Amino acid sequence: MSAGTERGTEQRTDTDSALDVSLPSVDSPASELPGWAPWALLGFAAVVVGGGTLLLGRGIALAVAFTAVGYGLAMWGTSRVVEGPRRAADRLVTVVVTVAFLIAMAPLVSVVITVLANGIARFDAQFFTYSMRGVVGEGGGAYHAIIGTVIITALAGIMAIPVGLMTAVYLVEYGRGRLPRAITFFVDVMTGIPSIVAGLFAFALFALFAGPGIRMGLMGSVALSVLMIPVVVRSTEEMLKIVPNELREASYALGVPKWRTITKVVIPTAIAGIASGITLAIARVIGETAPLLIAVGITTGVNLNPFDSRMATLPVFSYYSYVAPGVPREPFIDRAWTAALVLIILVMVLNLVARLIARLFAPKTAGR
Amino acid sequence: MTTTTTETGTEPVASRPVQQRGDRVFAALAKTAGIVNLVVLAGVAIFLLAEAFPALIAPAAELPGGRSLIAYIAPLAFGTILSAGIALVVATPLAVSVALFITHYAPRRLAQSLGYLVDLLAAVPSIVYGLWGAAVLGPASVGFATWANTYLGWVPFFAGPVSATGRTMLVAGMVLAVMILPIITAVSREVFLQTPKLHEEAALALGATRWEMIRMAVLPFGRSGVISGAMLGLGRALGETMAVAIVLSVSGLVTFNLISSGNPSTIAANIALQFPESSGVAVNVLIASGLVLFVITLIVNGIARYIVNRRREFSGAN
Numbered sequence: 001m002s003a004g005t006e007r008g009t010e011q012r013t014d015t016d017s018a019l020d021v022s023l024p025s026v027d028s029p030a031s032e033l034p035g036w037a038p039w040a041l042l043g044f045a046a047v048v049v050g051g052g053t054l055l056l057g058r059g060i061a062l063a064v065a066f067t068a069v070g071y072g073l074a075m076w077g078t079s080r081v082v083e084g085p086r087r088a089a090d091r092l093v094t095v096v097v098t099v100a101f102l103i104a105m106a107p108l109v110s111v112v113i114t115v116l117a118n119g120i121a122r123f124d125a126q127f128f129t130y131s132m133r134g135v136v137g138e139g140g141g142a143y144h145a146i147i148g149t150v151i152i153t154a155l156a157g158i159m160a161i162p163v164g165l166m167t168a169v170y171l172v173e174y175g176r177g178r179l180p181r182a183i184t185f186f187v188d189v190m191t192g193i194p195s196i197v198a199g200l201f202a203f204a205l206f207a208l209f210a211g212p213g214i215r216m217g218l219m220g221s222v223a224l225s226v227l228m229i230p231v232v233v234r235s236t237e238e239m240l241k242i243v244p245n246e247l248r249e250a251s252y253a254l255g256v257p258k259w260r261t262i263t264k265v266v267i268p269t270a271i272a273g274i275a276s277g278i279t280l281a282i283a284r285v286i287g288e289t290a291p292l293l294i295a296v297g298i299t300t301g302v303n304l305n306p307f308d309s310r311m312a313t314l315p316v317f318s319y320y321s322y323v324a325p326g327v328p329r330e331p332f333i334d335r336a337w338t339a340a341l342v343l344i345i346l347v348m349v350l351n352l353v354a355r356l357i358a359r360l361f362a363p364k365t366a367g368r
Numbered sequence: 369m370t371t372t373t374t375e376t377g378t379e380p381v382a383s384r385p386v387q388q389r390g391d392r393v394f395a396a397l398a399k400t401a402g403i404v405n406l407v408v409l410a411g412v413a414i415f416l417l418a419e420a421f422p423a424l425i426a427p428a429a430e431l432p433g434g435r436s437l438i439a440y441i442a443p444l445a446f447g448t449i450l451s452a453g454i455a456l457v458v459a460t461p462l463a464v465s466v467a468l469f470i471t472h473y474a475p476r477r478l479a480q481s482l483g484y485l486v487d488l489l490a491a492v493p494s495i496v497y498g499l500w501g502a503a504v505l506g507p508a509s510v511g512f513a514t515w516a517n518t519y520l521g522w523v524p525f526f527a528g529p530v531s532a533t534g535r536t537m538l539v540a541g542m543v544l545a546v547m548i549l550p551i552i553t554a555v556s557r558e559v560f561l562q563t564p565k566l567h568e569e570a571a572l573a574l575g576a577t578r579w580e581m582i583r584m585a586v587l588p589f590g591r592s593g594v595i596s597g598a599m600l601g602l603g604r605a606l607g608e609t610m611a612v613a614i615v616l617s618v619s620g621l622v623t624f625n626l627i628s629s630g631n632p633s634t635i636a637a638n639i640a641l642q643f644p645e646s647s648g649v650a651v652n653v654l655i656a657s658g659l660v661l662f663v664i665t666l667i668v669n670g671i672a673r674y675i676v677n678r679r680r681e682f683s684g685a686n
Contacts, residue, residue, distance in 0.1 A: 192666070
């Protein structure tokens with residue numbers, strides 16, 4: 001994409017300078033800013049505007065913001081004088097778009113730094129080996145919550161992955177007509193179900209049979225699997241679609257029945273992408289708080305049975321530690337941040353693993 | 369149910385594979401799994417309706433606050449739409465710019481990694497955004513809110529009095545904006561990448577600058593994609609729970625004032641805050657409000673999907 005764009009730009013510049021000799025009246029740029037000009041202007045803006053803001057004692061954030069604005073204006077003004085209004089607009093947009101990207105990255109950096117700074121204090125062995133049973137102040141840990149998160153997420157995966165996988169197989173390998181189109185549409189719509197509604201659904205489902213006081217791990221798993229299925233379907237579908245048709249046809253030509261072709265040829269070819277998609281789906285639901293808050297609740301001790309009574313989970317543990325701390329407050333707030341840190345690490349690692357799987361085991365024939 | 373490979377639609381009859389019992393079982397399994405999806409979605413609607421029903425028929429005096437169901441849900445719906453609206457207004461231009469940066473401005477070698485970074489923004493759990501919003505963004509917003517109240521106090525949004533903790537509607541909207549930025553960016557990026565290369569190169573060949581090329585070739589082509597991406601983002605923002613529940617200090621007021629400590633709650637946050645302590649008909653009322661949320665997001669997402677599907681196969685799920 002941008003290679004083509006860049007090439008186009010170069011060619012255009014060459015042509016322009018050639019044309020300048022014979023047709024000076026065409027509104028081609030009279031001259032061009034040298035390559036170092038943007039950097040020089042950026043340094044200028046940083047020193048004058050940013051430094052000035054800092055000297056006035058307005059803080060680093062405002063200094064950076066004013067520097068960006070100053071740089072944009074300086075770039076635009078200089079370019080307008082030297083290169084003309086069209087090139088000036090182009091340069092201004094370049095600055096705006098780059099700054100927008102940096103603004104978008106700021107929360108990510110800030111979140112990671114904040115969680116690290118606040119969570120590292122309790123990121124110790126005790127946090128991973130102790131539950132909260134009988135803990136009133138310092139100490140204690142999230143062992144029970146980590147166990148709960150693992151059990152509930154695993155159960156959700158057990159329910160969601162086969163359904164999602166087979167749905168994708170149906171849509172790609174068997175899907176013709178109105179039913180598959182309806183399924184595709186509603187799976188897409190399902191990706192937009194608010195997580196809290198999924199939690200309410202799990203509650204309503206079980207409350208109808210077992211009364212309104214019911215809370216158990218399985219309910220959380222049901223809620224999470226509702227959120228997980230569409231993600232698995234969509235990513236698996238994408239992966240099955242890029243399996244080359246020649247492979248299927250070669251298999252049929254050897255007399256292999258369709259279902260063996262799917263299980264022995266199509267799915268193995270796409271398995272890296274499918275595994276990566278499933279990992280991303282797990283990463284998406286493992287940090288879900290709202291449905292578990294409703295369907296599973298919280299407890300202080302270890303509960304290994306997802307079919308009976310409340311379980312603690314990492315996100316809900318973090319939530320309650322933060323909004324309803326005991327006395328003294330600090331140990332609870334610290335534990336909330338550490339739980340958030342563990343969650344972020346889990347999610348980032350899962351994302352990384354997904355990318356690695358996709359990259360390392362990608363079939364060379366997939367044409368990607 | 370045909371068992372030929374019909375992807376190309378041109379295969380000879382002779383390539384029809386052998387049909388076994390395994391084939392029929394497998395096909396039935398796949399079809400069942402597909403239907404399970406529809407059943408689940410229908411089940412969500414049915415079970416919510418069933419559990420919300422007692423609240424629909426209960427007399428107003430028995431409901432929380434002693435008002436009618438509509439009087440209970442309306443302020444929440446207002447807060448939901450207001451916070452999601454702020455998020456959308458902030459996130460959409462930013463997301464389009466980020467998508468343009470990744471597709472047309474960033475060095476080609478970096479583009480994919482940068483896109484991955486934006487996706488990471490979507491991976492951060494909402495509870496973490498909530499903690500971050502309450503601990504970092506809220507306090508950081510007080511300076512701006514004070515400034516806005518001093519100089520722009522005549523605008524209803526900044527009427528004040530300024531919240532000292534920063535747990536305001538403005539901050540909730542900002543946190544939501546950060547959370548929906550990745551989905552809008554992802555959809556916009558997809559459509560921008562699909563702009564016919566020939567259109568772009570033709571524009572450049574006619575002497576357009578890069579921005580003129582984007583304005584004339586890329587943006588018109590990607591407009592419907594951006595709109596549907598924004599609607600998908602809106603759907604997320606409407607249903608986002610934990611970040612709002614932690615950040616927002618609620619009072620139940622219906623107000624456009626974005627920087628004071630008295631804010632309308634949102635449907636989702638209200639459920640999260642009230643549900644663990646509720647019993648009896650209050651639970652049914654909360655489920656009824658959840659049903660309203662479900663219907664709103666279903667409509668928003670349905671429209672968004674309709675627009676995307678007209679264009680191509682793309683989903684926020686990947």
